[in-house]
Amino acid sequence: MKRRYAFLPAAIGWSTAAAALAGAAPPAQRPAISEYDRHVAVAKAAATGVAARLIGLCALPTGGERRPPAFGRERQLIAPQRVFDQLYYVGLANLSAWVIDTGDGLVLIDALNNAGEANEVIVTGMQRLGLDPAKLRYIIVSHGHGDHYGGAATLATRFGARVIASDVDWKLMASPARMNNPAWSPPPARDMTVTDGQTLRVGRTAITFYVTPGHTPGTLSLIFGVNQGAKRHVAAFWGGTAFNFAPTAANFATYAASAKRFGRIAEQAGADVILSNHPTYDNTVANLAILRDGKPADANPYVVGRQATGNFFTVASECAQARQTATQGNEP
Numbered sequence: 001m002k003r004r005y006a007f008l009p010a011a012i013g014w015s016t017a018a019a020a021l022a023g024a025a026p027p028a029q030r031p032a033i034s035e036y037d038r039h040v041a042v043a044k045a046a047a048t049g050v051a052a053r054l055i056g057l058c059a060l061p062t063g064g065e066r067r068p069p070a071f072g073r074e075r076q077l078i079a080p081q082r083v084f085d086q087l088y089y090v091g092l093a094n095l096s097a098w099v100i101d102t103g104d105g106l107v108l109i110d111a112l113n114n115a116g117e118a119n120e121v122i123v124t125g126m127q128r129l130g131l132d133p134a135k136l137r138y139i140i141v142s143h144g145h146g147d148h149y150g151g152a153a154t155l156a157t158r159f160g161a162r163v164i165a166s167d168v169d170w171k172l173m174a175s176p177a178r179m180n181n182p183a184w185s186p187p188p189a190r191d192m193t194v195t196d197g198q199t200l201r202v203g204r205t206a207i208t209f210y211v212t213p214g215h216t217p218g219t220l221s222l223i224f225g226v227n228q229g230a231k232r233h234v235a236a237f238w239g240g241t242a243f244n245f246a247p248t249a250a251n252f253a254t255y256a257a258s259a260k261r262f263g264r265i266a267e268q269a270g271a272d273v274i275l276s277n278h279p280t281y282d283n284t285v286a287n288l289a290i291l292r293d294g295k296p297a298d299a300n301p302y303v304v305g306r307q308a309t310g311n312f313f314t315v316a317s318e319c320a321q322a323r324q325t326a327t328q329g330n331e332p
């Protein structure tokens with residue numbers, strides 16, 4: 001979803017807030033703006049490689065940023081692709097769906113916008129990759145927005161798969177107040193609930209779930225191992241990235257805390273691979289092209305290393321803190 005953001009000179013953001021609050025405050029009383037700048041500076045210092053793809057989160061809104069999602073957008077197709085020995089991309093060029101072949105069934109991470117995309121993109125993609133969709137056992141819904149759950153119900157029905165989400169986002173999906181878009185199929189019926197720190201073991205794969213509230217109140221982020229030949233890597237999947245929640249200081253603080261915490265979890269797990277549920281954040285379009293054209297011995301572009309993985313969550317957390325400081329004192 002494209003939003004218009006711009007990096008405003010910090011003083012503009014502050015002077016608006018200050019004018020609303022206190023009129024002409026003397027320069028010495030400008031903590032809000034210096035705090036914003038300080039967090040942006042930390043984010044910018046960390047924003048190299050894949051982490052640079054998140055720096056736009058720091059930008060202050062220029063207005064109209066809470067527009068509803070674009071409806072009826074054209075489906076942007078991209079060839080399905082094997083990414084690691086057991087991990088495959090079966091999503092669109094602008095929306096992700098990942099499948100893990102555990103050796104004892106398939107686990108899907110996110111289900112695209114609707115039944116049509118699930119059947120025509122995910123199922124077809126699996127078949128093109130030599131995966132049997134009938135072996136689909138679990139569908140993980142990373143968070144309760146329809147671009148991730150929309151295709152879940154049809155796949156669960158067709159293949160008898162179980163659907164997994166957090167308790168909080170099951171409630172969000174069932175809520176009449178949930179975000180709606182005509183392009184999204186209805187949410188799946190409530191099924192399996194996972195809690196923070198729980199691990200799902202299927203075949204040779206273990207996926208650990210973390211509840212990382214922020215993007216939605218019950219966003220799930222994941223840690224799991226992947227292989228490339230003899231090499232073992234650890235993937236950190238960030239379950240919700242954009243700041244399209246109500247822009248309150250409390251919501252930014254919640255997001256920042258989750259990003260910081262999950263960054264530490266990823267570090268402790270030795271994560272060296274960043275995965276997202278939107279291709280723009282993990283460089284998927286470029287990475288898939290490299291994997292498609294490359295030789296088997298080439299380095300995998302998804303392996304960014306531990307430092308870059310840490311930086312990704314530093315940028316997410318620092319930008320959320322920057323937006324938090326720019327919001328404080330500016331709320332109705």
Ligand SMILES: [Zn+2]
Nearest residue numbers: 143145215240
């Ligand atoms: Zn979302």
